[in-house]
Amino acid sequence: MNSISVIIPVYQTESQTKAAIQSVLDQKVSIPVEIIVVFDGPSPYIDELRSLYPTCTILEQAHQGTYAARRRGLEVATGDYVTFLDxxxxxxxRALYTYIKAYEKSRGEVIIGKVSPVYNKKKWLMPIDDDRYFFYTRTKFNSRHxxxxxxxxxxxxxxxDLPVLETRWFADTIIAHTIIAKLTNLTSVSYVVYGRNSRSTPLEGQSLYQARDITTLTDISRIYGMLSAHTMDNTVQKFLNTWYKRFISKRGRALLERSTSKSQQADVFRHVAYDLRRTKTRSKYLQAWSTGSYFMFRSYITAVKTKRTLRxxxxxxxxxxxxxxxLFQKMPVKENLVLFESFLGRSYSDNPKALYLKLKEQRPELELVWIFSKEPSDDVKEACPNWVLKNSFAYYQAMARAKYWIFNTRQPLSLKKREETIYLQTWHGTPLKRLGLDMEEVHMAGTNATRYKRNFYNQAQEWNYLISPNxxxxxxxxxxxxxxxxxxxxGYPRNDLLYADDQAGLISExxxxxDIPADKKVVLYAPTWRDDEFIARGKYRFDLQLDLNEMQARLGDDYVVLLRMHYLIAQNMDISGHEGFAYDVSSYGDIAELYLISDVLITDYSSVFFDYAHLQRPMIFFTYDLEKYASTLRGFYFDFEAVVPGPxxxxxxQVIDYIEQIDTKSVAYQEKYDRFLERFCSLDDGTASERVLAELFPSTAQSTMEDETTETE
Incomplete structure (x- = not known):
């Protein structure tokens, strides 16, 4: 970096231009710096600025917009590096000093510093002269750039080779897009280099952002189409698609509604809809727009507003x-009230279900109540006649007065239990992935590592008992x-079912x-969720990596596939076209019943394989992202490859090849399977529920022993 050119376009902001120029002149650097001011349209201040700043190059042009003014400045710029200043x-x-120091250390082709509001000057981070404490990073381009x-x-x-283009908007995007294809070294610094002003009064004039109207949508659609046509690189196109969709998501409807012309609205709406149809999106907002029907789009907006009101x-x-x-906690505890909840009220399943069934059989005098997040099905109502809806009046009363809580997930910290309540935390799996306080990093939505661990610890202190499977x-x-x-x-109560006497009858039922044909073998695919693939707080997406078309073509005569997604994954799988072969059983109540009917399990890092192992049936580990999951997201408690009893x-x-020869191929893993069973499954024998209840209700154990003695006599 031998010299720098600072290009300043001016349009209707002459009163603030002096401050911009002076901020450049005040820079203390050892290399030449030229200032190029380009007036985008006529102005009475041009001669004044020329006399005040004789060392500046001041140019004039007819009003064509910021992008054209920047291109005009570039035509006369002599510096080997350029920065643009509004x-x-x-x-x-110390902006230019920062750029020069970063260049000396990294030889960056583009150096990006922090931008901060001018009113926040006191908090600006500036580099000091000691080079040992100058921090920079080499980074990669992304869509936000x-x-x-x-x-x-x-x-x-x-x-x-910036393209010749007439536009008032998106000058930054056009320039950034031009740079991407050539860029090999992008450097980022953590120091403030740019102070952004905001104008909010009529006397100060409107900024370009404030002046946006429906023509902005016309321009962005045109620019997006032009840039897409000249983009050869798939990665760059993905960046461009993301940038476009992000703008439409945030600003599209507001700009559309700034026009009073219905015909103009309809025309611009259709243009944007055409663009959106060319890109894949998970956003329901953009999907509604891409239909091209303004009526459907407005219906979606109305539905969203209603949902927000309800939320x-x-x-x-x-x-x-x-x-x-x-208030209810001030009332006496109900000594015979036992509450059950599974996966935050989403299902009637898991360890709480097994304990409920056993307690219902042993202690009919107890009041057993289930918590559900929405009204359960008729079958569940029949099994659980006593239930309350989460966050209802009856729910808070039951939570406050119950003697026993039997849950398999953490409860909100706001619902701090009273001292007399006995809380049995059953948990819901043998740990493979690092949990809670053992996690070094947290990639979940809506939290960070410190907050997550603090909350986890505080919630765990509420538990009186915790069930462990081994x-x-x-x-x-x-x-x-x-x-x-x-x-x-x-051992885990939920695994008692896997040791049931009449397994053949249960499987048929x-x-x-x-509606699975009795003569078909069953493949159960039960993957875990990925912490970083979140849609929103508490909701995660999952991209199905198994090719169902190929599986159906080669396995469809003998097998069906059950897809069981983790309860945190928000959306259902799209299995249209695979009816009769693929079944989405994500909402099926009890996964233990799915284990029973499955001839082979495909999983990844989910703890389901610890439970399925009790059946001693073949398992396949479909670990397409093993390196990322093990090193970046969670990490494992043991050597995954060395321990798991399957390929x-x-x-x-590879998965299909293994299933086609499963009887012969699975023999190679029998020794690992035996070691696995000894280490993780030795406690379960079909009576874990009884052992847990004997600890929680000592009188239950005593009465059971008396019954057995009577039968013997």
């Missing part, structure tokens, strides 16, 4: 509910949860319920 903004005091080039120092050679009402209801909860889990639960109360190392496969054809 006339109503300023450079930070298409939004702005404020704070960028760009090698001039990268700007040699606000629900939050208010919860807030009022917490007040009720604290000695291995007991040690991990103590460290991961910070658990110091009573550990019940009993479950297959008939799911680690990464492609669909």
């Amino acid at each position: 006339s109503d903004d300023i450079l930070a005091p 298409l939004t702005t080039i404020h704070g960028w120092m760009i090698k001039k050679d990268l700007l040699s 606000t009402a629900r939050r208010k209801k919860i807030k009022n509910g917490l007040m009720l909860y604290r 000695a291995y889990s007991s040690e991990i639960f103590k460290s991961a949860f910070g658990f110091q109360n009573t550990m019940l190392e009993t 479950i297959k008939a319920r799911l 680690l496969l990464k492609e669909t054809d």
Whole structure:
């Protein structure tokens, strides 16, 4: 970097241009710096500025927009690096020094610094003169870089072939897009280099952002089409698609409605809809727009507004509910009331279900009540006649007065149990992935590592008892949860079903319920969720990597495939076209019943394989992202490849090949299977529920022993 050109376009902001120019002149650097001011339209201030700043190059042109003004400045620029400064903004005091230091260390072709509001000057981070404490990073281009080039120092050679284009908007995007294809070294610094002003009064004039109207949508559609036509690289096109969809999502409807012309609205709406149909999107908002029907789009917007209103009402209801909860806690505990909840009320399943069934049989005098997040099906109502709806009046009353809580997931910290309540945390799996306090990083939506661990620890302190399926889990639960109360190392109650006497009858009954042909073998695919693939807080997406078309073609005569997604995954699988072969059983109540009917399990890092192993049937580990999951997202408690009793496969054809020869291929894993069973499955024998209840209700154990003695006599 031998010299720098600072290009300042000016349009209707002459009163602030002096501050912009002065911020450049105040820079203290050892290399030449030229200032090029381009007036985008006639102005009475031009002569004044020429006399005040004789060293500046001042150009004039007819009003054509910021992009044209920048191109005009580039035509006369002599610096080998260029930065663009809006006339109503300023450079930070040590901006050019920062760029030069970063260049000396990294030889970056583009150097990006921080942008901060001018009113926040006191908090601006500036580099100090000691080079040992100058921090920079080499980074990669992403879609957000298409939004702005404020704070960028760009090698001039990268700007040699900017397209000739008439537009008032998106000058930054056009320039950034031109740079991407040539860029090999992008450097980022954590220091403020650019001070952005905001104008909010009529006297100060409108900024380009404030002046946007429906023509902005016309321009972005045109620019998106033009840039797409000249994009040869798939990665760059993905960046461009993301940038376009992000703008339409955030600004599209507001800009559309700034026009009073219905015909103009319809025309622009159709143009954008055409663009959106060419790109894939998970956004229901953009999907509604892409239909091209303004009526359907407006219907969707109305539905979203209604949903938000209901959500606000629900939050208010919860807030009022917490007040009720604290009020009900002043009432006496109901000694015979036992509450059950599985996966935050989403299902009637897992360890709580097994304990419920056993307790219902042993202690009919107890009041057993289930918590559900929505009204359960008729079958569930028949099995659980006593139930309450989460966040209802009855729910808060039951939570406040119950003697026993039997849950398999954490409860909100706001629902702090009373001292007399006994809380049995059954948990819901043997730990493979790092949990709670053992996680080094947290990639989940709506939280960070510190908050997540603090909440996890505080919630675990509420548990009086914690069920462990084996000695291995007991040690991990103590460290991961910070658990110091009573550990019940009993095996998992939910696995009692896997040791049932009449398995053949149960299998026939479950297959008939799911409409699965009795003569077909069953493949169960049960993957876990990925922490970083979140849609929103508490909702995660999952991209199906198994090729169902190929599986159906090769396995369809003998097998069906059940797809069981983790309860945190928000959307259902799209299995249209695979009817009669693929079944989405994500909402099926009890996964243990799915284990029973399955001849082979395909999973990845889900703890389901610890339970399925009790059946001693073949397992396949479809670990297409093993390196990422093990090193970046969670990490494992043991050497995954060395311990799991089945092959680690990464492609669909490998999975199919293994299933086609499963009887012979699975023999190679029998020794590993035996070691696995000894380490993780030795406690379960079909009576884990009884062992847990004997600890929780000592009188139950005593009465059971008396019954057995009577029968013997």
